[in-house]
Amino acid sequence: MDGRDLVRSMSVVGSGRAAQGLRTVRAAWRRRRIDAAGLPPRGAERARVPGQVQGAEPGPGGGLIRFGRSELRITVAVNGAVFWGWDGAGPEPSYALAGSCPEPDPRAMLEPDKDGGWRVVAERVTVVVSRHGAVQVCTPGGVLLRRDLPPRWWEPVGGGTARWMQRSQVAADARFFGLGGRAAGPRLRDGTYRLWNTDPGGAFGPGDDPLYLTMPVQLVVADAAAHLVFHDTTWDGRVTLREGEEGAGSGHDRAGRCEMRMEGGPLRCWVMVGTPARVLHTWASLTGAPALPPEWALGHHHARWGFGSEQEVRRIVAGYQERGLPLDAVHLDIDHYEGHQVFTVDQERFPKLPALAEELRRDGIRLVSVVDPAVKAVPGNAVYDGGSAVDAFVRDAAGRSVRGEVWAGESVFPDFTHARVRKWWGGLYEERLEQGFAGFWHDMNEPTSFNAFGEPTLPRSARHALEGRGGDHREAHNVYALCMARAAYEGLRELTPRERPFLFSRSGWAGMQRYGGTWSGDVATGWPGLRASLSLVLGLGLCGVPYSGPDVGGFDGSPSPELYLRWFQLGAYLPLFRTHASLRAGRREPWEFGPEVLEHARVALAGRRRLLPYFMTLAHLARRTGAPYVRPVWWGSPEDRALRDCEDAFLLGDCLLVAPVMDPGADRRAVQLPRGRWYDTVTEQAYEGPAQVLVDAPLSRIPVLARAGAVVPVRGEDGGLELEVWAPARGRTGGGLVVPDTGQGRDDPAIERYTVRLQGTDVVVAREPEGREGCAAEPPYPVRVRGLG
Secondary structure (H helix, E strand, O other), X not given: OXXXXXXXXXXXXXXXXXXXXXXXXXXXXXXHHHHHHHOOOOOOEEEEOOOOEEEEEEEOOEEEEEEOXXXXXXXXXXXXXXXXXXXXXXXXXXXXXOOOOOOEOOOOEEEEOHHHOEEEEOOOOEEEEOOOOOEEEEOXXXXXXXXXXXXXXEEEOOOOOOEEEXXXXXXXXXXXXXXXXXXXXOEOOOEEEEOOOOOOOXXXXXXXXXXXXXXXXXXXXXXXXXXXXXXXXOOOEEEEXXXXXXXXOOOOOEOEEEEEEEOOOOOEEEEEEEOHHHHHHHHHHHHOOOOOOOHHHHOEEEEEOOOOOHHHHHHHHHHHHHOOOOOOEEEEOHHHOEOOEOOOOOOOOOOOHHHHHHHHHHOOOEEEEEEOOOEEOOOOOHHHHHHHHOOOEOEOOOOOEOOEEEOOEEEEOEOOOOHHHHHHHHHOHHHHHHOOEEEEEEOOOOOOOOOOOOOOXXXXXXXXXXXXXXXXXXXXXXXXXXXXXXXXXXXXXHHOOOOOOOEEEOOOOOOHHHOOEEOOOOEOOOHHHHHHHHHHHHHHHOOOOOOOXXXXXXXXXXXXXXXXXXXXXXXXXXXXXXXXXXXXXXXXXXHHHOHHHHHHHHHHHHHHHHOHHHHHHHHHHHHHHOOOOEEOOOOOOOOOHHHHOOOOOEEEOOOEEEOOOOOOOOOEEEEEEEEEEEEEOOOOOEEEEEEEEEEEOOOOOOOEEEEOOEEEEEEOOOOOEEEEEEOOOOOOEEEEEEOOOOOOOOOOOOOEEEEEEEEOOEEEEEEOOOOOOOOOEOOOOOEEEEOOO
């Protein structure tokens, strides 16, 4: 027993922190007892490395290389992705992959390399394996991108799960991105990052790690090329990164370094090489196309923990309507439940919820329901009784249901790693649909269980089905939320076959985009929290999750009018645009911050409504290509090192560059421009990149610049689609893509392609033919040309 835990227990009880203080102490001790009985002691371990190469056996797309104490299988897939797995680890089974593994590339060949090693040569990549087991990833031209040193395992002498460590080197100029949702910045600085989905237990800022959604996915950007590496293991681990230095030491470059230490699971990984766009496209082909949101989900959402009643919801909606402010969705938090019990409604405070939902829908507003995974463990609770009947809940090593402490009190947790449980859970959303809800917001699904000390989650020894393989929470923890999202998404597809399911989740894992998006979680109110909001969205997009956004204004506290407005202006250009706050936080309605903020917020809301066709187009392109809506400014120019270090601006698709204001009192800001001509979308002043320019950023707006030659689909004054075309520079052409969409059905509309050119003093816009044959045609929509002075 740790004396510090005893002190923490007494402090929680003594402080009276929430009504659950004593129960969280009991839960923490119960969790400790379960693990003490259910987890075998680690004991003595034996270290192992691959040893010397013994031989190789060619196979489809690569082959098997044998070493003295290990073996390595390498396969290049037809999409250019490289897989390798040690000691029999194959690409499947995997929670990350969508469907079956891609076919091997028949053109990739295994052949001997110098110094006794082997190499696999493919069209897009060459993989070289040394005689000691180091793996090098090179461009087709032979430029080294990544070198994984021989791995090391620590195997329990008496048998059990082996820990492992992999050290890697990258180019000295390389920069690291990814690893899921990280608040410190889209660019990952030197430090150690944990791979364990975690509820931080309060509002977080840039220095807090880990957070709710972690992934062993790195995007590494260097002058020669970008590459994405995914270590496909769901176990707890830590990644330590060190950026390289060019010209360090005695005139030599010092390589960038990565060290990954995992507590278990297979040592297997995928690597994709190319431009950022190609890498993310390949990643989406492996892990699944992003779910397509309905159009209303790309509008403005208003949420709060503490609406409390139908009357309060009506008051908030009336406030928007009376002031002529667009509103597309209202979110109900756990206070609309009966006693915080999932899939219930408090009939006293929400006596006619279906009627309220229908009333709002007639005004173009949807209701979104929070859904927590924990089920109150009390007979008579319909969800608990139904789950018990199908043996749905996680058990400990002794076969007893694992109980935790959550908002509803003592609760049990469905085992979403079992297909039968997912089927049962997905059917429960019928009750939500009957109540009139159109979307779903998954919370507390790391999973979180309140504990006075120790980790705020289930015991590590808790047993899970893991699709019939069997295992414990050490392996299931990081994919718990992913499997919950799958259960909901598949259930909703059956219950509403003609509609697009809409859900977003606080936690998840690689492949989360197949089922929906995510949001920041409880980001702290303050200027650092504003910066963290953008970091999270950018980082998640580079891991393949394009739909995300923060709690505008921060989850806790009361933002100043200026901070709230700047956050609101940023949110208007992010995929999920949602205001939200804690029960004890200040208000978040725009009119609560004074008339000046209200008018500026009105402009931001009108701008978002006008850009909805562009956001819908970006959603379709994300589904088809894997490209995120929100992209780093280096997206099209990764070789530009000044852009690689830019973290306070972003590209929205290919057409717009958004430069939010991140500091108090600022009315101007510097913007790092990629190459080409860019127009201020308000003044139409032109700037030439690559360059750093100083632009106006009055309180009324944040700088947004349009790329010369861009075609931006917007909503016209009559509500129809209109093309906003920005004049190309002299001697240059432009163009853009448009995906017209009704916003709700499951059909995939055709992509319309437009070209833009200067003809004398005129800007000529033409629609390209759908096939190779035919002539360009006039656009079927009104065209507004800008940037001609």
